[in-house]
Amino acid sequence: MNEMNKISKILSKVVFIDELIYLIGEMNYRRGGHKFNDNYRKRSLLFNPFVINIVFIVIIIREIISLFITNEYLLQIIGDFAYKMRFKFEIKFITISILFMAIINLIINYFHFKNNKIHKTLKTEGKQNLMNKKTQKYMKIMNKLIHLIVIYFGFMFSFAMSFISFETKMFIMFAIPWNILFCLSFIFVGNIGIWNMLYFIAFCFRSKLQIIIQNTRIQTLIEKKRLINNRNLISNLKYFEAIYQKIVILNKIWSKYLLLNFIYWAIFTAFISIQVFFGESETIFKVFWIIVSLLGLTLISSLMLFSSCVNTESKQTFKLLVKLFSITFDIKSKSLITLRNKLKVSLFQKIYIYL
Secondary structure (H helix, E strand, C coil), X not given: CHHHHHHHHHHHHHHHHHHHHHHHHHHHHHCCCCCCCCCCCCCCHHHCHHHHHHHHHHHHHHHHHHCCCCCHHHHHHCCCCCCCCCCHHHHHHHHHHHHHHHHHHHHHHHHHHHCHHHHHHHHCCCCCCCCXXXXXXXXXXXXXHHHHHHHHHHHHHHHHHHHHHCCHHHHHXXXXXXXXHHHHHHHHHHHHHHHHHHHHHHHHHHHHHHHHHHHHHHHHHHHHCCCCCCHHHHHHHHHHHHHHHHHHHHHHHHHXXXXXXXXXXXXXXXXXXXXXXXXXXXXXXXXXXXXXXXXXXXXXHHHHXXXXXXXXXXXXXXXXXXXXXXXXXXXXXXXXXXXXXXXXXXXXXXHHHHC
């Protein structure tokens, strides 16, 4: 009974996460991704990938042009809110690199949309449940919270610096329109990054829970030595194989996302470290850069932790299969010899490859 209660609790969590995966996938589409499921709700024109890329490209061009202009009047016309700052180059480097990362994320998402195998996988991921108000409530709270965070920081960052650097007349004429455009780009980047990260975390948790369920069932069979009648065991092993095959397909999706984040934050942290230890910035800005770097490292560490939780459970699977395989040598049942051969040929080696 304890085993059944444990499995039923985990299954309820899997169902809940499945519903979240559907809703997060829908939010990815509504915030600039591609439509992998026909049941997704419509998105506004503002979050169309074409509009998002135009905003990104305009901001990138502006940042690059401002690096070669020294005339203050022209810099104010193009809305360069950091032109008076001592760390102007650092801000532009961070802005351009973040926007490039967001563009690459959109390009990767487009290739996933065009890849039939990945498209079919993501199309069937998650379950739509209009009756469950709990998951919808969580999604509304997360959506509002993300919007508040990105809008607040976007406006505070651009408008505060512009207000310090610009005269009142130039601020009204040029700074406000450019800052609105900059805030839009900040909103796009924040939504793309956060919803992609939540999508990845949800897949990791669901995969972990699915493997835990099967590990529990296999462990119970081993403890009670219910190996003579092996139909349930074979069905569990087949389900194992289905789980790991899906993980392999999903790995093709998320490996690019993780690699992109690792490369970006590694370059970012190295650049900030150089500025902190060898730059001539004021102490308050050095403290600011250190805090930002720590946040980036925390993000990367979190992604590694979530991805490793699946690997940890898969190692437990391997240990259980080794134990199961060794038990079959001690019993001379014909059915167990058949089971042993199936373990050895059809699944045992596959699980080892996945690990």
